[in-house]
Amino acid sequence: QQQVKQSPQSLIVQKGGISIINCAYENTAFDYFPWYQQFPGKGPALLIAIRPDVSEKKEGRFTISFNKSAKQFSLHIMDSQPGDSATYFCAASTMVADKLIFGTGTRLQVFP
Amino acid sequence: DVKVTQSSRYLVKRTGEKVFLECVQDMDHENMFWYRQDPGLGLRLIYFSYDVKMKEKGDIPEGYSVSREKKERFSLILESASTNQTSMYLCASSTRQVLNEKLFFGSGTQLSVL
Numbered sequence: 101q102q103q104v105k106q107s108p109q110s111l112i113v114q115k116g117g118i119s120i121i122n123c124a125y126e127n128t129a130f131d132y133f134p135w136y137q138q139f140p141g142k143g144p145a146l147l148i149a150i151r152p153d154v155s156e157k158k159e160g161r162f163t164i165s166f167n168k169s170a171k172q173f174s175l176h177i178m179d180s181q182p183g184d185s186a187t188y189f190c191a192a193s194t195m196v197a198d199k200l201i202f203g204t205g206t207r208l209q210v211f212p
Numbered sequence: 213d214v215k216v217t218q219s220s221r222y223l224v225k226r227t228g229e230k231v232f233l234e235c236v237q238d239m240d241h242e243n244m245f246w247y248r249q250d251p252g253l254g255l256r257l258i259y260f261s262y263d264v265k266m267k268e269k270g271d272i273p274e275g276y277s278v279s280r281e282k283k284e285r286f287s288l289i290l291e292s293a294s295t296n297q298t299s300m301y302l303c304a305s306s307t308r309q310v311l312n313e314k315l316f317f318g319s320g321t322q323l324s325v326l
Contacts, residue, residue, distance in 0.1 A: 109252065132313070143216070143302050143317025144255070189254060199245075199270060200315065204254040
C-alpha cells in the first residue's frame with residue numbers, strides 16, 4: 101500500500117514533442133505528490149508538486165495532472181528539449197508523515 | 213542556495229570493511245536523510261534524523277547505522293560492507309516546518325564494494 105508505481109522506465113522523445121510519465125499509488129492518505137528531476141552526476145531536485153485539492157498544476161512547460169478517483173498522477177513536458185534529458189522521479193507522502201515514497205524513476209532522452 | 217555536500221564522489225571498498233559516508237548541510241536544516249539509488253528500484257530510504265542524536269529507520273536499514281552528533285552533519289555507516297551494498301548513496305535535508313515539501317539532495321557517493 102506504500103508503493104508508488106511509475107512508468108515507463110525509459111522514454112525517448114523527439115525535440116518539440118510531449119513527454120508523459122505516469123505514476124499510480126494505493127494509499128488514499130497520500131496528500132502531497134512531488135516530481136524530482138535528476139541530471140547525470142547530480143542529486144535529484146524538486147521540479148514541481150501538487151496537492152489533491154486541484155486536478156492540474158502548470159509551471160512553464162511542465163504540468164502535473166492529478167486524478168484522485170483513479171489514484172494516478174502524471175507529468176507532462178510540453179515542447180520537450182534536449183536539456184530536459186534527465187531521470188524523473190515521482191513521489192508521494194502525507195504532510196504529517198515522516199518520509200517520501202519515491203517511484204522507480206523514468207529516464208527521459210530528448211533527441212534533436 | 214542550500215548546499216548539501218557529500219564527502220566522496222566515488223569510493224571503492226573491500227568486503228568486510230567498515231565504511232563511513234559523510235554528509236554536511238549548510239542551511240541549518242533539522243531533518244536529514246540517507247537514500248540509496250539503484251537502477252529500476254528508485255530511491256529507497258535507509259535512515260533519517262529529525263534532530264541531533266535522533267534517528268529513525270527507513271525502509272531498508274539492515275546493514276547500516278547512522279550518527280548525528282552535530283546538526284549539520286549526518287553520517288551513514290556500513291559496519292561490514294558487502295557486495296550487495298554497492299550503490300549510489302544520496303544524502304538529503306529539509307526544514308522541520310515543511311518536512312517533506314522540499315528535499316535538498318547532495319550529488320551522491322557511488323560506492324563499490326569488491
